[in-house]
Amino acid sequence: xxxxxxxxxxxxxxxxxxxxxxxxxxxxxxxxxxxxxxxxxxxxxxxxxxxxxxxxxxxxxxxxxxxxxxxxxxxxxxxxxxxxxxxxxxxxxxxxxxxxxxxxxxxxxxxxxxxxxxxxxxxxxxxxxxxxxxxxxxxxxxxxxxxxxxxxxxxxxxxxxxxxxxxxxxxxxxxxxxxxxxxxxxxxxxxxxxxxxxxxxxxxxxxxxxxxxxxxxxxxxxxxxxxxxxxxxxxxxxxxxxxxxxxxxxxxxxxxxxxxxxxxxxxxxxxxxxxxxxxxxxxxxxxxxxxxxxxxxxxxxxxxxxxxxxx
Amino acid sequence: xxxxxxxxxxxxxxxxxxxxxxxxxxxxxxxxxxxxxxxxxxxxxxxxxxxxxxxxxxxxxxxxxxxxxxxxxxxxxxxxxxxxxxxxxxxxxxxxxxxxxxxxxxxxxxxxxxxxxxxxxxxxxxxxxxxxxxxxxxxxxxxxxxxxxxxxxxxxxxxxxxxxxxxxxxxxxxxxxxxxxxxxxxxxxxxxxxxxxxxxxxxxxxxxxxxxxxxxxxxxxxxxxxxxxxxxxxxxxxxxxxxxxxxxxxxxxxxxxxxxxxxxxxxxxxxxxxxxxxxxxxxxxxxxxxxxxxxxxxxxxxxxxxxxxxxxxxxxxxxxxxxxxxxxxxxxxxxxxxxxxxxxxxxxxxxxxxxxxxxxxxxxxxxxxxxxxxxxxxxxxxxxxxxxxxxxxxxxxxxxxxxxxxxxxxxxxxxxxxxxxxxxxxxxxxxxxxxxxxxxxxxxxxxxxxxxxxxxxxxxxxxxxxxxxxxxxxxxxxxxxxxxxxxxxxxxxxxxxxxxxxxxxx
Numbered sequence: 001x002x003x004x005x006x007x008x009x010x011x012x013x014x015x016x017x018x019x020x021x022x023x024x025x026x027x028x029x030x031x032x033x034x035x036x037x038x039x040x041x042x043x044x045x046x047x048x049x050x051x052x053x054x055x056x057x058x059x060x061x062x063x064x065x066x067x068x069x070x071x072x073x074x075x076x077x078x079x080x081x082x083x084x085x086x087x088x089x090x091x092x093x094x095x096x097x098x099x100x101x102x103x104x105x106x107x108x109x110x111x112x113x114x115x116x117x118x119x120x121x122x123x124x125x126x127x128x129x130x131x132x133x134x135x136x137x138x139x140x141x142x143x144x145x146x147x148x149x150x151x152x153x154x155x156x157x158x159x160x161x162x163x164x165x166x167x168x169x170x171x172x173x174x175x176x177x178x179x180x181x182x183x184x185x186x187x188x189x190x191x192x193x194x195x196x197x198x199x200x201x202x203x204x205x206x207x208x209x210x211x212x213x214x215x216x217x218x219x220x221x222x223x224x225x226x227x228x229x230x231x232x233x234x235x236x237x238x239x240x241x242x243x244x245x246x247x248x249x250x251x252x253x254x255x256x257x258x259x260x261x262x263x264x265x266x267x268x269x270x271x272x273x274x275x276x277x278x279x280x281x282x283x284x285x286x287x288x289x290x291x292x293x294x295x296x297x298x299x300x301x302x303x304x305x306x307x308x309x310x311x
Numbered sequence: 312x313x314x315x316x317x318x319x320x321x322x323x324x325x326x327x328x329x330x331x332x333x334x335x336x337x338x339x340x341x342x343x344x345x346x347x348x349x350x351x352x353x354x355x356x357x358x359x360x361x362x363x364x365x366x367x368x369x370x371x372x373x374x375x376x377x378x379x380x381x382x383x384x385x386x387x388x389x390x391x392x393x394x395x396x397x398x399x400x401x402x403x404x405x406x407x408x409x410x411x412x413x414x415x416x417x418x419x420x421x422x423x424x425x426x427x428x429x430x431x432x433x434x435x436x437x438x439x440x441x442x443x444x445x446x447x448x449x450x451x452x453x454x455x456x457x458x459x460x461x462x463x464x465x466x467x468x469x470x471x472x473x474x475x476x477x478x479x480x481x482x483x484x485x486x487x488x489x490x491x492x493x494x495x496x497x498x499x500x501x502x503x504x505x506x507x508x509x510x511x512x513x514x515x516x517x518x519x520x521x522x523x524x525x526x527x528x529x530x531x532x533x534x535x536x537x538x539x540x541x542x543x544x545x546x547x548x549x550x551x552x553x554x555x556x557x558x559x560x561x562x563x564x565x566x567x568x569x570x571x572x573x574x575x576x577x578x579x580x581x582x583x584x585x586x587x588x589x590x591x592x593x594x595x596x597x598x599x600x601x602x603x604x605x606x607x608x609x610x611x612x613x614x615x616x617x618x619x620x621x622x623x624x625x626x627x628x629x630x631x632x633x634x635x636x637x638x639x640x641x642x643x644x645x646x647x648x649x650x651x652x653x654x655x656x657x658x659x660x661x662x663x664x665x666x667x668x669x670x671x672x673x674x675x676x677x678x679x680x681x682x683x684x685x686x687x688x689x690x691x692x693x694x695x696x697x698x699x700x701x702x703x704x705x706x707x708x709x710x711x712x713x714x715x716x717x718x719x720x721x722x723x724x725x726x727x728x729x730x731x732x733x734x735x736x737x738x739x740x741x742x743x744x745x746x747x748x749x750x751x752x753x754x755x756x757x758x759x760x761x762x763x764x765x766x767x768x769x770x771x772x773x774x775x776x777x778x779x780x781x782x783x784x785x786x787x788x789x790x791x792x793x794x795x796x797x798x799x800x801x802x803x804x805x806x807x808x809x810x811x812x813x814x815x816x817x
Contacts, residue, residue, distance in 0.1 A: 077676075077679075077680050079607070079677070082610050082614055082615060083611065084558075084561075084614075094557060094673065095612070095676060095677060168693075250693070250695070254691065254692075254693050255672060255676050255693060256676040269536060269537065269557070270558060272561065273558060273560075273561040
């Protein structure tokens with residue numbers, strides 16, 4: 001019975017009929033069905049630009065390490081020449097290592113940890129946000145006030161503190177960034193969930209004594225994906241910035257690892273002499289964050305237009 | 312002084328022609344102001360030269376005060392306020408004869424009582440100054456007559472003269488007050504703002520025959536190297552102390568700027584703790600010393616601005632054993648030694664590092680790469696400074712840095728029983744006996760023999776992997792004369808601004 005009230009799993013709030021009607025209604029509604037969040041997002045030009053930019057950097061970060069030393073002649077840590085020389089395509093870095101080699105090898109960690117931190121933050125924030133909204137009462141108050149406390153601490157300060165205490169290990173980096181994201185995501189989730197739980201299909205599910213966990217994940221979650229997708233995109237952008245900043249400050253990836261944030265720090269003294277050691281990673285991080293931001297922005301518009309359409 | 316000047320002329324004559332020609336042939340012209348920039352300093356900056364720690368403090372100490380002896384550009388002790396410093400036959404009593412006609416900057420003459428008061432101030436148990444540790448054996452200082460003072464020691468010390476030559480062993484009047492400093496140096500303090508700037512003015516009562524040539528000197532603190540170099544390139548300062556060696560070429564490419572590249576005895580060694588596995592086995596230590604490519608280290612870490620190390624310190628000590636073969640990378644032999652020591656499949660070690668001095672973290676990375684060839688897997692644990700110093704002296708494999716010192720002074724600080732900074736936990740009976748004997752032998756040749764034998768022990772089984780000595784690299788505007796290469800490791804020719812003068816456009 002509950003299947004009837006479950007919205008189409010194709011992540012589409014618009015197909016959800018507020019009246020809670022059965023599946024028979026959705027079959028003839030073809031044109032509406034094609035207008036999903038994904039299609040509306042992709043329809044925007046800035047989304048395409050964002051995807052291309054992001055894909056470019058992701059490609060470099062993923063394929064790059066596999067090309068060494070075949071493409072450049074050097075490994076990421078092997079020495080090419082003396083420090084800050086012009087040899088090779090982009091010269092050498094602060095210890096005379098090939099900048100291009102280190103650039104190709106240096107994106108994977110940033111990308112991987114950013115995605116992991118965002119995913120973990122999304123999971124935690126979603127869980128707490130939905131529970132707070134759905135259960136309500138004192139638990140809602142407890143979760144949301146704890147949230148406020150966490151939100152009061154600046155993200156980078158919190159991360160610096162935690163990493164100084166626990167040491168600069170990858171898992172600490174991921175966990176800390178995730179924890180700073182969670183309260184922001186929880187807020188958005190809670191607000192979105194509150195909109196949904198008043199709906200009749202939720203009440204119907206409750207009447208059928210569907211377990212709460214099932215209601216949250218099968219009824220609520222699919223209907224709040226729009227705002228969550230926007231938030232996920234935004235958080236990914238912030239994750240990239242935060243992890244690169246921490247590496248730059250010496251609290252992220254540790255030498256001799258090749259890492260974009262670390263490269264900027266190591267090479268900045270020679271910015272006027274040998275700019276590529278700084279410019280390549282800076283450009284990559286900038287393009288990546290612009291790309292992810294454009295995508296998030298497009299999702300936000302798509303999701304907003306869907307909401308407008310509903311009303 | 313005369314020697315110094317001719318060296319200046321030689322140095323200046325050989326450099327490339329600047330964009331605008333300046334007459335630096337001499338004789339030095341008098342007058343003008345020179346602005347000297349350096350990174351560092353803060354609220355704890357001091358005018359008390361006996362407590363000098365950072366670059367600004369040292370510049371003030373050297374220029375406002377004088378010491379009894381001082382190290383010259385070749386790191387050899389020369390008379391300053393003392394015309395002679397001689398030990399008795401077992402170096403327990405040293406007799407100091409003061410120079411005639413020396414006045415303090417307020418016009419009062421220098422008396423033996425002032426010297427006594429100066430050293431009592433340094434070893435004051437209530438408030439010991441930087442030099443107190445090396446004068447711990449000082450029992451009493453007695454004025455013998457109007458020009459002579461005796462330093463009486465509890466134990467023999469043939470290197471007391473080196474302690475007297477440290478820039479912190481300043482001579483001040485009996486009623487010295489650091490807030491209104493009076494010294495015998497070439498300049499006096501006109502104004503002082505900690506962490507920002509110091510204005511020095513020529514001392515009208517200066518005892519030296521040559522210099523100072525400048526009317527005033529500004530010492531300017533900078534927050535970071537970028538700002539410092541930009542200030543030099545835009546002619547907002549005339550000379551800068553300590554530039555990153557990697558930037559030497561780009562700064563030197565500006566034809567208005569001269570680079571001062573001085574060999575020093577400063578080293579950034581790896582420290583292997585000899586009382587714990589795996590480094591308690593001397594074969595492992597030797598294997599590490601054979602795994603390193605010393606020339607590569609100097610190229611990568613110091614941009615070629617350095618000299619080769621042979622696992623022994625005090626390279627400017629007259630007794631430094633030059634004849635021992637220069638150790639070089641030998642991967643096969645390193646592997647053989649490791650296998651013999653029970654590590655046939657190589658060895659994994661953690662290297663604790665921190666940015667304690669520029670080049671240290673870089674050296675760790677280069678070594679990790681080089682050692683991999685010999686089957687040594689080095690995992691780098693980079694700590695922040697506070698955490699590093701908390702457990703400093705506890706690490707099995709780490710790094711440190713030391714400035715130029717002669718053998719006995721360095722050994723007392725780092726490898727003798729009770730040494731405050733025994734990073735390698737070195738305790739070797741044969742070595743200790745040799746050093747203790749050397750402390751009592753006044754005859755230079757006989758003492759040199761003992762020191763050379765002690766050095767050979769370090770070469771054969773010591774805990775330091777000493778791959779090289781770093782140069783001191785400074786830069787200054789082409790119109791300045793008087794800067795010469797200097798081995799002390801103190802920037803800008805040992806901060807001897809009394810020798811600096813401004814050349815006129817030719």
